[in-house]
Amino acid sequence: MRLHRNLVYAVIDGLDKIFNDKEYADKVVEQLLKRDKRWGARDRAFIAETLYEIVRWKRLYTVIAGVNPPYSRENLWRVFAVWAVLRGIRLPDWKQLEGTPVRRIKGKFDELSQIRKYRESVPDWLDELGVKELGEAVWEKELAALNEQAAVILRVNTLNTTKNALKKALEEDHIHCLDLKGYPDALVLEERANVFKTEAFQKGWFEVQDASSQLVAPFLQVEPGMRVVDACAGAGGKTLHLASLMENKGQIIAMDIYGNKLKELKRRARRNGAHNVETRVIDSSKALKKLHGKADRVLIDAPCSGLGVLRRNPDAKWKLQPEFLDEIRKTQQEILREYSKMVKEGGKLVYATCSVLPSENQEQVAKFLDSEEGKNFSLVKDRKILASGSGFDGFYLALLENKK
Template identity: 55%
Template structure:
């Protein structure tokens, strides 16, 4: 592939915003691509994919690069991909043979997988023998997965509609609403997306709403709804009958839920901001089903958010564990006796997952609950994001 000076500079600009200003990679790339309308589809794809991959391998690239200059860092990455560098003045400091020798001498697994040392130690202590295969899987590029909006179409119909426009997809057993793209495409521009026929949602994430076992006519609370991806799935599974209360402490996220629901033809979602403990108390024993898709480290979704590993710390993970337990101690009061609750994270760490559920069940707040089943979804086994999904029953019968 021929390199162009202006697109490489686009990558440099994005990396500076991510690593020097601490901005989020997805937002930076979106803004970078908007900054130059003259870039074609191939240029945009090069900038987005190169930026994400350089973020993913940032520690290793920095170790191998002769300097921290962005041209040297890019050139090092380009050689790591098996490409040849043009004879440009900007790449004069890079010696391919020296770089290869330095790479072959690395023995530290954390350096080879380009993760912080503390994260390697934590992962090994929590996942044991499964850790190295898992982090290796999480360093692979994420596939693009669609969730078919069954209120408006069927999986087969959408598959055929996309194929007619040259977008080929395949079906994966065990994920009834999922279509996986054979090649990466910007599907957000496709008319089928604008018509609300699908959402982009990883296959593992699609398991969460399904685990709640909802039925049409139920009153369901999604208490950590964010931008509403799982609330939309719940509404579709309920055939747009009943009520889904989409709640979050950040009201601005719920505005996105409203827009997405309108596009998807969903009328049963009611956004509601959590303004404090009073909001939770007013909804005591009001829900047939409760989803707690809690804040987490996000280690299970490193494929699509590789910058997460550079923003995390042991302190931030402990803080998120505290938040998870606070939610478990308070929010389940909104569930009716006889109702079911799902606790979910996009983390692979037991300390955020089954150990949190155990701590809840052993506490006063969890004395009326029992664990029905849980799923530990690892990227190395599923091929998709890492997730944890626990389904619990609140004992008793509703009045």
């Protein structure tokens, strides 16, 4: 691979924003790719993939480079040089890369690769927490899986098309997909591509949604004609899946505390042809009280640590703090106890997270069932999805029934 100066400069600028300004990696990549219209698909892929890879292995690379925050541009070039050397890329004769200690980099890599927190590039506290909650052997496998690049998975929007019709349309755009066994609406791209520019996307024929995430809506056991509440809907990925499963019949009330996310959901719903979705901002307790005992189904896709989706959000490793985890566990329990009141007698609720930690998952469900609010609920079934076992995102799903 030959390095091009303008592309590498873009990577350095991106690292500065992510490491020093604490900006989100996906937003930084989005901004950078708009910098030069002359960049082709290969150029754009280099910038995005290199940035994500360096962010993913930040701890390992910065220790090898011998640099500490805040990172000067000179230090960011050192980190980039580590990436290039370990990738076997021939370093060009640029002043920023002069004197790169190639042999020392390789030797240090071999040494640090014997220590998990460096090899898998995680903070000490997170490594210790993973061992405590999952055990040494499971955490070892899970960390390795969470550091692999995520595949691009599509969910076919069955309101507008079929899987075969979508595959054919994408093939005309030279995008080839494969079926995923056990995931009826999923297609996986054989090679990464910008699917958002396709006519099929503009027509609302699909959404990008990981395979594990596609298991959540069916777990709720919805039927056409039901009243369903998606209580933490966000921008609506699972809301839209619910609309497909309900064949646009019945009512889906998509709720969230963030109005801007619900605006995005409305836009996506229009493109998807999902007409049974109503959005409501949770701006007070009244929004919830109006629905007490009135929902056939309630989905609580709870806010969480996001540890199950580190493959696609590697910068979360560096933003996450122990104090946040303590707070989010309290929030999860509060949401479970309050939002469950919307489930009618004989109705069902799904509690879901994209975390692999039992303290955010089955322990929260057990705590809820022992509470006053949860005394009339029973656990029907749950499912723990590890990235190391599924090959996709880590998730947890619990189906509860209101026996009252």
